[in-house]
Amino acid sequence: MIKPAHLEKYGNSVWFDGEILSPEHATVSIMSHALHYGSGFFEGIRAYETEKGTAIFRLDEHLARLYRTTKMFYVEIPFEVATLKQAVIETVKRNGFKACYIRPSVFLGTGWNALMPGNDILIHTAISCWPLASAIVTPRAIHAKVASYRRFSSTQTPMQAKAASNYMNSLLLKHEAVQNGFDEAIALDINGQVSEASASNIFLVIDDQIHTPSLASSVLNGITRLSVIDIAKKLGYSVIERSIARDELYTANEVFITGTAAEVQSIGSVDRINIGSGHYPITERILTEFKNIITGQSTTHQHWLSFI
Ligand code: PMP
Numbered sequence: 001m002i003k004p005a006h007l008e009k010y011g012n013s014v015w016f017d018g019e020i021l022s023p024e025h026a027t028v029s030i031m032s033h034a035l036h037y038g039s040g041f042f043e044g045i046r047a048y049e050t051e052k053g054t055a056i057f058r059l060d061e062h063l064a065r066l067y068r069t070t071k072m073f074y075v076e077i078p079f080e081v082a083t084l085k086q087a088v089i090e091t092v093k094r095n096g097f098k099a100c101y102i103r104p105s106v107f108l109g110t111g112w113n114a115l116m117p118g119n120d121i122l123i124h125t126a127i128s129c130w131p132l133a134s135a136i137v138t139p140r141a142i143h144a145k146v147a148s149y150r151r152f153s154s155t156q157t158p159m160q161a162k163a164a165s166n167y168m169n170s171l172l173l174k175h176e177a178v179q180n181g182f183d184e185a186i187a188l189d190i191n192g193q194v195s196e197a198s199a200s201n202i203f204l205v206i207d208d209q210i211h212t213p214s215l216a217s218s219v220l221n222g223i224t225r226l227s228v229i230d231i232a233k234k235l236g237y238s239v240i241e242r243s244i245a246r247d248e249l250y251t252a253n254e255v256f257i258t259g260t261a262a263e264v265q266s267i268g269s270v271d272r273i274n275i276g277s278g279h280y281p282i283t284e285r286i287l288t289e290f291k292n293i294i295t296g297q298s299t300t301h302q303h304w305l306s307f308i
Contacts (some may be wrong), residue, residue, distance in 0.1 A: 011095035013158045015087040015127040028124060033117055034107035040164030048134060048297030049098040055305035057294060061223050070106055072158040077106050078123050081177040081240045089308045091127045101132040136291050141268030142183035146246060147173040151218040153190035159218045174198040189217040194244040200259030201225040204252040205282045214241040224258040231289045258282045264290050
């Protein structure tokens with residue numbers, strides 16, 4: 001059994017293969033395929049505190065991405081999406097967290113032979129969550145480094161998949177940045193064009209237009225990315241998805257990253273080159289609108305929130 005001290009932050013309940021369990025009882029075999037070969041698939045979702053109670057941000061879109069991810073790896077999730085949606089809501093409710101990070105995951109267990117999963121392989125589905133409040137109350141510009149490792153390409157593995165196996169690359173990117181005194185890494189794609197940060201998407205503001213790498217640059221189609229594109233267009237900005245050269249990072253007026261964990265965060269410098277004038281007016285407009293949405297104050301985007 002795992003020591004309770006290691007599980008403290010996960011509250012009193014997790015959902016595991018159809019049952020609500022206490023975290024110390026949700027265990028798997030050390031011979032799980034995922035542990036040996038990285039066959040894990042997951043989502044990262046946030047529940048925010050609003051005046052009308054706790055609301056999960058874009059739950060349907062996150063779950064849809066989880067099913068798209070597993071499909072690309074020939075793995076069929078043994079639950080209907082409606083069941084998982086209820087399970088996510090139930091898990092958050094039981095833990096009583098007002099704001100939290102939610103981690104649904106699907107991974108292969110025992111029942112494999114010489115790498116290949118057998119027909120009877122166990123496909124585990126789990127949902128856990130832990131407290132996490134929005135960091136938007138204290139925005140700050142972070143310092144980024146272009147990493148020496150590149151992102152994989154879709155010629156090697158599906159890059160639209162939120163697959164655990166992609167995250168050793170993310171870890172190395174982030175490790176290099178942090179070891180060298182930076183906060184975040186920016187990865188280039190296999191062709192040397194800007195891709196994304198270690199676990200977030202990147203946007204550049206150039207002359208009042210907003211630019212972001214297209215999905216062809218090994219970019220995960222982030223739910224926050226899509227949300228920001230929608231917000232920016234509604235604010236009247238043109239958003240251009242295209243191939244972006246590394247040089248453009250250094251000369252952009254503003255650079256920011258987006259992600260479930262990162263939310264919307266300004267990049268103050270890249271490779272110690274300061275970005276723009278040190279003011280981020282367009283990022284701030286988007287951030288303000290994003291904050292209105294996640295706190296339930298926007299009348300236009302209520303459909304992005306699932307109240308629990
Ligand atoms: N890229 C990568 C590699 C990520 O891990 C994430 C986080 N899921 C993102 C981008 C941002 O995606 P989202 O906005 O859906 O969290």
